Structure formats: C-alpha cells, structure tokens
Amino acid sequence: MKPDKINEYYFHDFDTPPSGMDRRDFLRNLGGGVIIVFSLSQLSFISGMKSRNEEEFPKFNAFLRVKEDGRVDCYSGKIEMGQGINTSLAQTLADELEIGLDKVDMIMGETDLVPHDDGTWGSMTTRFHDPLIRAAAAEARIVLIELASEALKIPVAELIAENGIVYVKADRSKKITYAELTKGQKIVRSLSEKPPLKKAAQHKIIGKSFLRTDAVQKVTGKALYTADVRLPGLLYAKIVRPPAHGAKLTSADTSAAEAKPGVKVLKDGDFIVVLHANPEKAEEAKNLVKANWEIQPSKADNETIFKHILKTATESRVRHKGGELETGKKESEILFESEYLDGYKAHASIETHAATALYEKEELTIWASSQTPFGTRQELADLLKLPKEKIHVKQIFLGGGFGGKIYNRQATEAARIAKMVEGTPVQISWTRQEEFMYDMFRSAAVVKINSGITKGGTIKYWDFNTYCAGDRGTDPFYGVPNHQTVTWNGKDIHPFGTGAWRAPGNPTNTFARESHMDIMAHKIGMDPLEFRLKNLKDQRAVNSLKLAAEKFGWTKAKPPKGTGRGIALGIDAGTFATIIVEVTVNEKTGEVKVNRAVVGQDMGQVINPQGAAIQAEGCVNMGLGYSLYEDIEFDWGKVISSNFNNYSLPLFANIPPVIESYTFDAQDEPPQGGGEPAIICMGGAVANAVFEACGARVFRLPVTPDRILEALKKA
Amino acid sequence: MEEKIKFELNGKPVEVQLEKTEKLLWVLRTHFNLTGTKYGCGEGYCGSCTVLIDDEPVRSCGTTMEEVAGKKVVTIEGLANGDKLHPVQQAFVENDALQCGYCTPGMIMNAVGLLKRNPSPTRQEIIDGMNDNLCRCGAHTRIFKAIESAAETMKGGK
Numbered sequence: 122m123k124p125d126k127i128n129e130y131y132f133h134d135f136d137t138p139p140s141g142m143d144r145r146d147f148l149r150n151l152g153g154g155v156i157i158v159f160s161l162s163q164l165s166f167i168s169g170m171k172s173r174n175e176e177e178f179p180k181f182n183a184f185l186r187v188k189e190d191g192r193v194d195c196y197s198g199k200i201e202m203g204q205g206i207n208t209s210l211a212q213t214l215a216d217e218l219e220i221g222l223d224k225v226d227m228i229m230g231e232t233d234l235v236p237h238d239d240g241t242w243g244s245m246t247t248r249f250h251d252p253l254i255r256a257a258a259a260e261a262r263i264v265l266i267e268l269a270s271e272a273l274k275i276p277v278a279e280l281i282a283e284n285g286i287v288y289v290k291a292d293r294s295k296k297i298t299y300a301e302l303t304k305g306q307k308i309v310r311s312l313s314e315k316p317p318l319k320k321a322a323q324h325k326i327i328g329k330s331f332l333r334t335d336a337v338q339k340v341t342g343k344a345l346y347t348a349d350v351r352l353p354g355l356l357y358a359k360i361v362r363p364p365a366h367g368a369k370l371t372s373a374d375t376s377a378a379e380a381k382p383g384v385k386v387l388k389d390g391d392f393i394v395v396l397h398a399n400p401e402k403a404e405e406a407k408n409l410v411k412a413n414w415e416i417q418p419s420k421a422d423n424e425t426i427f428k429h430i431l432k433t434a435t436e437s438r439v440r441h442k443g444g445e446l447e448t449g450k451k452e453s454e455i456l457f458e459s460e461y462l463d464g465y466k467a468h469a470s471i472e473t474h475a476a477t478a479l480y481e482k483e484e485l486t487i488w489a490s491s492q493t494p495f496g497t498r499q500e501l502a503d504l505l506k507l508p509k510e511k512i513h514v515k516q517i518f519l520g521g522g523f524g525g526k527i528y529n530r531q532a533t534e535a536a537r538i539a540k541m542v543e544g545t546p547v548q549i550s551w552t553r554q555e556e557f558m559y560d561m562f563r564s565a566a567v568v569k570i571n572s573g574i575t576k577g578g579t580i581k582y583w584d585f586n587t588y589c590a591g592d593r594g595t596d597p598f599y600g601v602p603n604h605q606t607v608t609w610n611g612k613d614i615h616p617f618g619t620g621a622w623r624a625p626g627n628p629t630n631t632f633a634r635e636s637h638m639d640i641m642a643h644k645i646g647m648d649p650l651e652f653r654l655k656n657l658k659d660q661r662a663v664n665s666l667k668l669a670a671e672k673f674g675w676t677k678a679k680p681p682k683g684t685g686r687g688i689a690l691g692i693d694a695g696t697f698a699t700i701i702v703e704v705t706v707n708e709k710t711g712e713v714k715v716n717r718a719v720v721g722q723d724m725g726q727v728i729n730p731q732g733a734a735i736q737a738e739g740c741v742n743m744g745l746g747y748s749l750y751e752d753i754e755f756d757w758g759k760v761i762s763s764n765f766n767n768y769s770l771p772l773f774a775n776i777p778p779v780i781e782s783y784t785f786d787a788q789d790e791p792p793q794g795g796g797e798p799a800i801i802c803m804g805g806a807v808a809n810a811v812f813e814a815c816g817a818r819v820f821r822l823p824v825t826p827d828r829i830l831e832a833l834k835k836a
Numbered sequence: 837m838e839e840k841i842k843f844e845l846n847g848k849p850v851e852v853q854l855e856k857t858e859k860l861l862w863v864l865r866t867h868f869n870l871t872g873t874k875y876g877c878g879e880g881y882c883g884s885c886t887v888l889i890d891d892e893p894v895r896s897c898g899t900t901m902e903e904v905a906g907k908k909v910v911t912i913e914g915l916a917n918g919d920k921l922h923p924v925q926q927a928f929v930e931n932d933a934l935q936c937g938y939c940t941p942g943m944i945m946n947a948v949g950l951l952k953r954n955p956s957p958t959r960q961e962i963i964d965g966m967n968d969n970l971c972r973c974g975a976h977t978r979i980f981k982a983i984e985s986a987a988e989t990m991k992g993g994k
Contacts, residue, residue: 203934335937336928339937342871468972471936553879742971
C-alpha cells in the first residue's frame with residue numbers, strides 16, 4: 122500500500138474491520154480431521170465485517186482443524202508481537218471447542234497456511250478476529266458431538282462435550298475422545314448459520330487469567346525472530362545509506378570494499394549493497410564505500426517544525442460537527458484558547474526491522490518482522506512481478522511492533538537483494554541507526570482548541586483543530602452541544618516517514634483535550650473529576666472514569682505542594698480508558714517522578730484478565746516515554762536521534778512503583794481493544810498532575826524539566 | 837589476522853579460528869548459532885545482548901573475542917539444566933514478565949548476574965542493577981516481581 126493511503130487507513134479508528142480478502146484454497150494441503158471454513162456472508166454476520174470487494178473473498182478459509190491426534194491447529198493471519206493474542210485467541214478457541222488450552226497450536230501469519238488478514242494493528246484482533254475463531258470453535262464442537270452421536274448411537278441432545286471428550290450426560294462412563302472421533306476423518310464444514318455461542322457465565326477459560334503460552338520459548342532463547350533464521354550459505358546484507366532523507370547520491374567508490382575477501386557488492390542505481398557471510402565483515406566493508414551525497418536545504422528542525430506544520434497542513438476535513446459554534450460561543454461565559462504541541466516519536470522496538478529471504482526459481486520465501494504478512498506478500502509480488510502465490514511469507518515472532526512494522530521497507534530491500542543473488546539466502550537486519558533513520562515516526566502535531574463554558578461548568582462550545590494527528594480519539598463523547606472537530610493535513614510536510622504509532626494520533630489528541638479539560642475546570646475552581654462527570658454524556662466513558670477515580674481514591678482535597686494528581690480519559694479501539702497518576706515534581710530541577718498510576722477501562726468482555734492488565738501496564742510504562750522523555754531531534758532530513766543515548770526510553774528507575782489496572786464488569790458485552798487504548802491517556806494525565814503539583818502548565822510533549830521550569834516562571 | 841581462541845561456552849570447552857577483534861555477539865549468533873543473544877543497539881545501551889562472562893553480566897556487542905579468551909561464557913541457551921529452567925527463567929514465566937520477548941534473554945542474564953552478586957536485592961538495588969536494560973513493551977513492572985520472586989526461591993537453595 123502507498124504510504125499516503127496507509128496513513129488514512131491506520132489513523133482512522135474502525136467500527137468494523139476493513140477487508141479485502143484473497144481467493145485461496147487451503148483444503149488441498151491440509152491433512153485429516155475436522156476443518157471449519159467460512160465464506161463471506163458468514164464472516165459478515167459473525168464479525169460485522171463489510172467487504173468492499175466480494176470477489177476477492179476466498180471460497181475456502183480455514184480457521185481451525187481438529188486433528189486426528191485430538192490436538193487443534195488454529196490458523197490465524199495475525200502475528201504475535203508481545204500483545205499476547207497467541208494466548209487469548211487460544212483461550213477463546215479452547216473454551217468454545219471444549220478442549221484444554223495446552224492442546225491448541227497457533228499457526229500465525231504464514232501466508233501459505235492461514236486465511237487472509239489485513240494485519241495486526243488497530244487493536245482489532247480481539248474485537249474482530251476473536252469472534253470468528255469463537256464461531257469456528259463452536260461449530261467444530263457441534264460437528265464433534267454429531268460424530269459422537271453416530272459413534273455412540275445416542276441422540277445429540279443427550280451428549281455433552283468437555284475437555285476434549287464427548288460424554289453421555291446420563292452416564293458419563295459412556296464417552297469418546299475427540300482424537301477417536303477425528304481418526305481417519307476428513308470433514309470440512311462451512312458454517313451455514315451462526316452457531317450458538319456460550320454465555321459469559323458458561324465460560325471456563327475465557328475470562329480467566331492464563332500465563333503466556335510462549336513464555337518458555339522466550340525465556341530459553343528458543344523463540345525465533347526474523348534475524349535468528351539461519352539458512353545454508355546465508356549472506357548478511359548491508360546497504361549504503363544516505364546521511365539524511367532526501368539526499369542524492371552524486372558518486373560512490375566501492376573499490377575498497379570490493380577488495381576485501383568474501384565481499385560481494387551489488388549496485389542498482391543508488392541502491393548499493395555489501396554482502397558477506399559474516400555480518401561484522403559486511404558492515405566493515407560497507408563502511409569502506411566512499412559515497413558522496415547532496416543534501417537538501419533544511420526547512421525545519423525539532424523546534425521550528427510546529428510553525429512549518431501550521432503553514433503546510435492546509436487540507437482540512439470536518440470529522441465531527443453538531444449545533445452551531447457561534448451559538449456556543451454566545452452561550453459561553455468564559456472562553457478559552459490554547460495550542461498544544463507534540464514532537465516526533467520513534468517506535469523503538471528493541472528488535473530492529475529484519476528480513477531473511479531466498480529467491481529461487483521465480484519464487485520468494487521470506488521471513489520478515491512485519492505486522493502485515495499479507496501486505497508484505499502483495500508488496501513483494503508487485504515488486505518482483507510475480508503472482509502472490511509465489512511469495513511465501515513465513516511465521517515468526519516479532520520483537521515489538523507498535524505500528525512501526527506495517528511498512529515493510531526492509532522486506533522490500535531483502536527481496537530486491539535476494540533476486541540479485543538468486544539462489545543464495547540473504548538477511549537484512551537494520552542497525553539501530555538505520556532503525557531511527559527509517560522508522561515511520563509518530564507525527565509531530567499541533568492541536569488548537571477554542572472552547573467556552575458557563576460559570577457553572579457546562580461546556581457550551583468546542584472547536585478542535587488537529588494538525589497531523591488525524592481524527593482518532595476525537596469522538597465527541599463529552600456531549601458539547603455546539604462542537605466541531607477538524608483534521609488538517611497536507612503533502613510533503615515531513616522530511617521523513619511518519620505513520621501509525623500505538624493508537625495513531627490518539628495520544629496527541631487526548632493529551633490536548635484532557636489538558637484543556639483541566640484548564641477549564643481549574644479556571645472556575647471546579648474539581649477536575651467533577652467537571653468531567655458533569656459534562657460526560659457517554660455511559661461507558663463514565664464507567665471508565667468512575668472506576669479509575671474510585672480505585673485511585675480521588676478526593677477534592679489537594680495533596681501537599683510538590684505532589685499532584687492528574688486525570689485523563691479517552692476512547693480508542695472501542696475501549697474507554699482512564700488513567701489517574703500521582704506525581705512528585707522537584708521544583709528546583711523540574712524533575713518528575715510518577716509514583717502511582719491507576720488504569721480503569723470499559724473494554725467489554727475481557728478474555729484474559731492478566732493479559733489485559735499487562736497491556737495496561739505496558740501502556741503506562743511505554744506511555745511514560747512520550748509523556749516525559751522521548752522526542753526525535755532532527756534537522757530536516759537529518760535524524761540526529763540515532764541510538765538510545767540520544768533518544769531516551771523509560772528506564773526501570775522511571776516507571777511507577779505502583780500500577781493498578783481495573784476493568785469495568787461487562788463480560789456479556791463484545792470484547793474491545795486492549796493493546797492501545799490506555800496509552801492515549803498518559804500524556805494528559807502526567808501534564809495535569811504536574812500542574813496540580815507545582816502550577817506549571819506545559820502545552821508541549823514531552824513534559825521535560827526545562828519546559829516545567831519555563832512554565833513555572835509564567836505560573 | 838585470524839587466530840585460535842579458546843574459551844568455555846555453556847559449560848563446554850570450545851575453540852574458534854577468527855580475528856580477535858570480532859565481537860562475541862556476532863560470533864555467538866553466527867558461528868555457534870546461539871541466536872538467543874540479541875542485537876538491539878550495538879553500542880551497549882540496551883542490554884539485549886547481555887551474557888555472563890565469568891559470572892559477570894557483560895554486553896556481548898562490545899566484547900571482543902580477545903577479551904573472551906580463556907573465560908567462561910554463559911548465554912541464555914546455557915542457563916537451564918536440561919528441561920529444568922533456571923529459577924530466574926522460571927520466575928519470568930510464572931510472573932508473565934515478558935511480552936514480545938526480545939529483550940528477555942538479556943534481562944534474564946543481567947538478573948542472574950545481579951542475584952549472583954547480591955542474592956537479596958532491595959527494590960532500589962534491582963533498579964540500579966537493571967536500569968541499563970531496555971524494554972519497549974513496558975514489562976518492567978512484572979520483571980521486578982520476577983526478580984524478587986527468583987531471589988526468594990534461590991535463597992531456599994533451589
């Protein structure tokens with residue numbers, strides 16, 4: 122997909138999953154057992170999916186197979202990058218199928234084996250993929266009970282499935298195992314109607330906490346990531362990189378590199394690649410290439426970028442509108458106007474982008490650290506001008522993604538190189554410097570808010586203009602009668618790539634809105650919790666906020682000077698999330714320490730409570746980075762942040778000693794997203810807490826000591 | 837110039853023929869195919885490449901083979917005793933102290949080294965000992981718990 126298209130795609134929060142499926146036939150290659158497949162019409166009634174292109178949908182689309190040994194293979198196009206879906210999806214399957222969790226094998230992201238999937242992003246797995254697996258598992262259970270009925274000569278109604286065995290209800294000594302039932306069978310069942318699903322009260326595995334199923338592999342070093350793939354004769358590839366984005370190669374002398382033993386140099390225009398069987402020697406030889414580059418003049422740096430954005434983001438789109446802004450203004454007794462800034466942020470997964478590829482006989486086999494295996498397949502098919510069936514994307518663990526691994530540049534590079542050295546496997550593994558150079562950063566952004574309230578604290582007027590942060594998270598859940606949300610963007614604004622970063626755009630939008638809410642509350646001396654509750658119109662938002670406030674022990678009494686509490690709430694991926702933090706601010710140094718964070722979410726049914734809590738903790742800890750420390754330093758195309766010495770991730774010393782995560786009891790409601798929502802709240806919560814602690818209102822992320830000290834002068 | 841370098845790797849004597857300036861990280865990953873030790877930053881900032889050299893946690897990305905000669909190297913693959921996980925590995929499993937798992941080998945090796953030096957670390961000592969190991973998923977909260985629980989287990993002599 123083209124980058125401009127991608128950003129429109131990822132920045133919007135979907136109510137239904139996007140689709141665009143491939144025609145394929147899995148059954149050919151599958152062994153015996155009971156196989157459940159779906160068709161398009163079935164998908165749409167199960168998941169609410171609306172297909173844009175019905176012809177692209179596969180005729181056969183296997184979701185699970187109960188094998189002849191009684192184990193179950195679950196075929197999923199999703200990938201595991203830490204979010205824990207290889208555990209939660211298996212829980213869902215095991216519960217509906219009535220089989221032990223340890224009997225489920227997840228086969229994920231391998232394009233030759235699994236049904237098409239648009240990719241693992243947008244916290245969509247649990248919302249839209251889980252229902253499919255649930256329905257497939259329920260259908261498989263029905264098939265197995267029917268088989269048992271034939272085998273035992275007992276009517277279906279008198280049978281019950283439990284833990285991989287079908288029993289006669291009246292006499293449990295009469296039973297037959299799934300393994301016995303599937304032996305020698307090959308039954309393919311397409312869903313004819315949505316199978317009856319269990320109610321929450323009947324769940325034995327869904328809604329219970331389970332440890333990660335991949336933990337032993339990961340603690341023993343056996344879990345395979347892309348750069349761990351070893352093939353005979355593997356060559357490590359290093360690419361000659363420009364010093365800045367937009368730089369043009371004027372000359373290159375590769376002779377010194379070529380003179381080194383074992384080195385192979387490839388050139389295709391400005392694409393210069395050095396290969397060696399030893400990665401260190403490949404890197405050393407690459408550094409011997411003398412390349413001259415012409416660098417573009419600078420148009421902005423990390424301080425001036427905001428003016429540049431306001432000047433160049435000239436294309437607007439109204440996203441939400443209600444009432445009349447003029448009316449709202451007139452009905453308001455106090456008016457507010459503020460501008461909020463946010464710099465570029467790196468994804469900074471500890472695993473850098475990597476790809477291992479072999480091109481042979483007009484086919485490409487590739488392992489790629491990608492959140493979009495099918496997207497990778499399509500891109501590479503286009504690049505190599507091959508049918509997509511000739512591209513084989515293999516299953517692999519990802520060492521973090523956060524939206525950074527949906528763009529697949531490294532896979533494209535590896536495929537190009539693999540074709541140039543046909544028959545020899547090659548591996549690309551970006552250095553940390555390359556990772557900072559080619560990361561598709563979370564965009565720098567500006568949010569301008571004009572608003573108005575009555576003296577009693579009712580918001581009458583809300584005019585929200587967001588530049589380069591998209592519309593995600595801007596749903597008008599505060600229920601202001603006269604409101605408008607406008608997104609602004611444009612072409613060629615950024616000197617480098619920007620893209621989706623955990624809840625794309627939403628951390629920026631939520632930081633701006635929730636800071637502004639606090640500013641309005643403090644202006645009239647109203648408690649910030651009371652002010653929010655007074656204006657909230659959405660019950661699920663109220664559920665999330667009240668839950669967090671109650672668990673935090675929020676009171677109107679202010680803590681002693683130097684200590685502050687901050688609230689932020691928002692919506693992402695169908696989940697309402699609130700975070701309340703307590704911070705200590707050193708007014709001399711501007712240093713902030715977060716002592717405690719309480720997360721309250723209304724996320725519908727929770728599949729794995731511990732998994733959900735871990736995602737919330739991850740959101741707090743990772744979110745601390747964009748709130749307090751992280752900012753890409755750059756001078757136009759030259760990215761100055763290049764490693765972890767000049768781009769600071771949160772450290773053990775920084776993370777809150779106490780993090781508590783709570784979910785609103787909604788076990789009979791559809792499950793919603795969990796990987797992204799809570800992170801949106803951290804910026805606002807921290808900024809608001811800093812204000813309560815010392816009176817410094819910081820309008821720019823990250824809330825650094827310098828910015829706090831600067832704001833204190835104005836306070 | 838290549839030369840012979842002998843050292844002990846995961847309990848077994850090994851000998852390699854290579855340039856003494858080559859880095860342990862890449863030798864482990866390519867020559868020995870021990871890919872549990874990860875590249876994260878190449879400059880010693882992230883700790884994903886941490887191994888034990890003579891019981892001390894060391895960044896293998898900045899360690900030359902010359903420095904390794906004659907020493908005892910233990911990687912994540914050499915920590916368990918057959919199928920029996922090391923108490924720190926076991927504690928990481930039981931506390932769900934990992935997400936994507938990429939920083940995990942380095943975290944575990946560093947924690948093993950920390951507990952060898954200091955079998956009963958305070959929270960602050962865990963912070964000081966682990967602070968230079970980076971995790972992007974934000975698993976820190978449970979890594980603390982895992983190290984505390986491993987320390988308890990190991991005190992019991994298990």
